[in-house]
Amino acid sequence: MKGAASLSGAISSFASCLADLIFPLACASCAGHASKKDYPVCAECRGRINYIRSLEAFNDIACSDIRGFFSIGPYEGVLKDLTAAFKYHKKTALAGFFAGELASRFDSFFPLAPLSGFDVFIPVPLHENKLRERGFNQAELLACKLSELCGSGVCCDAVMRKKETRVQNKLHYKERFENLAGAFEINLKKLYEIRLKNVIIVDDIITTGATVKSMAQLLKRHGALNVFAISIARTDIRNGQKAKIFKNSFK
Numbered sequence: 001m002k003g004a005a006s007l008s009g010a011i012s013s014f015a016s017c018l019a020d021l022i023f024p025l026a027c028a029s030c031a032g033h034a035s036k037k038d039y040p041v042c043a044e045c046r047g048r049i050n051y052i053r054s055l056e057a058f059n060d061i062a063c064s065d066i067r068g069f070f071s072i073g074p075y076e077g078v079l080k081d082l083t084a085a086f087k088y089h090k091k092t093a094l095a096g097f098f099a100g101e102l103a104s105r106f107d108s109f110f111p112l113a114p115l116s117g118f119d120v121f122i123p124v125p126l127h128e129n130k131l132r133e134r135g136f137n138q139a140e141l142l143a144c145k146l147s148e149l150c151g152s153g154v155c156c157d158a159v160m161r162k163k164e165t166r167v168q169n170k171l172h173y174k175e176r177f178e179n180l181a182g183a184f185e186i187n188l189k190k191l192y193e194i195r196l197k198n199v200i201i202v203d204d205i206i207t208t209g210a211t212v213k214s215m216a217q218l219l220k221r222h223g224a225l226n227v228f229a230i231s232i233a234r235t236d237i238r239n240g241q242k243a244k245i246f247k248n249s250f251k
């Protein structure tokens, strides 16, 4: 029986290799071959992700409305390529990869507030014009995958974007907050998703935290109990230290 089991294992592994040859799977970062197991990110690129290992990386975006921040890693290298592929090149299969990375690492940083303990994931909404242009909301795809993985709820229309804002990454620190003034609105029909709930805001990239802070303020004002924020990447930080570019840009 043992021989039969190992033969069947060998056949299955051969079939998997054959499938990889016939239907090559491209890595979303380097475009090289990714095995079926690793797809959409090859093993080499996974190994090159610079994971955030300290919550000091978020010290400079302290906010009384948000109990904690978390991201996979700094917005650089492989993670930057993957975020761009996800957002601008419609590699939506990456939503599952990012959700898996976040879910598997979040709990070790916040053991008292595990990801599965949150009531609802709320993605940062896009304005309807932007949504039409891009065809999907990347934060929404990520929030849905996180919900699937953790078993917590997801509500994509609890917060709406009523104002078409300028692209945040073109603005200076102070302008980012001014740009977002009055940008978000609570959907009063979905108040039951917010009141007395532990909410986690989902975004693609956190820089100054202006977007998530603005949303958190609104959520708290409408009765949310605790608010956390997570994103794929965090800009301008490196291993817990502010990078040079951050110091230069926001002196």
Ligand SMILES: [Zn+2]
Residues within 6 Å of the ligand: 027, 028, 029, 030, 031, 032, 041, 042, 043, 044, 045, 046
């Ligand atoms: Zn790769």
